[in-house]
Amino acid sequence: MSRKPWDLAFTAEPTEVAALRRVMRLHLGIWGLHEIADEAQLCVSELVSNVITHVGPGTPATLAVSMNGVHLRIEVHDPDTRALPTLLDASVDSEGGRGMALVDAVAERWGVELSPDRKVTWCELATGLASPDGHVEGSGVRRAEALLELCTGAKPPRRAGAGRLGRAVAEESVITVITDFLHWLRVHGCDVEDALDRAQTRYDAQLDGLGDGASRSIECLTQEP
Template identity: 45%
Template sequence: MRPFTVGLLATPKAVPELRLAVREHLGRPCPELQLCVTELLTNVITHVGEGTPVTLRISGRATRLRVELTDPDPQARPALRRAAATDESGRGLALLDAVTVRWGVARGDGTKTVWCEL
């Protein structure tokens, strides 16, 4: 697979547009990858702020894909939590954890990258 990189602003409107761009890049649906992209971008919107500039990168091979979403807030560190049945949010990283081989967070100079591998 050829690498895919796109810079965008983290907004609710960008979520379905990014899912579509990923699908078009792959040339086929990939529900797990599209779910990961959705959850990573939604976490930035929710926890860093709407309108935050981010960069999405997808690389790898058919047997293993790596997704990275970089934002400019190294302090906002995502943490896996277990949402109660009545909670309206808080399941994003649990979904990511369920569909990926592994995931993590890397801090850079003034940035944070949340990544996962499928």
């Protein structure tokens, strides 16, 4: 899956926050990163609100999103190099100071980069990806890996960095387990061809569901005010 960097210029106003949150959720749906959408939206809210509060409403800014390895990187650019975000130990009763504390709580890391004419406040979220262009492992993949480990006595190699030989060995183990299950179906009087057809149908439906999720996100974005 290709996850190309994107950016969006905006004016730092409270009314913009909700729209930026929707755009973030839309893109994460397209990228297959639904599971971290809530955390990403929270980071967008806090980074943008930080500009509104400490730089000022009406500030021209940019939201930039990209992949840094297997981490999702979120950046907010603004022109003020003096107002630096600070991580405060805000008390429970405090009305402010929680913004970067929330970012710090959900992000793997965050920081600030300064150049002569702008400031970039960024954070990075763990995605659960095994490789930058891979897919997040769902419950079906985790069950399959647990089953392979149980049947073969060896932990299947991760997709990232496994190498051609490692993937070939893992693929052969998968084929062996599938063959064993087909023998089990035949011995118990089941229709092997019917079982294969049903499995293929279910697999195709689950893949279609991923695409439909992104389509629904696009539809929601275009319909919401």
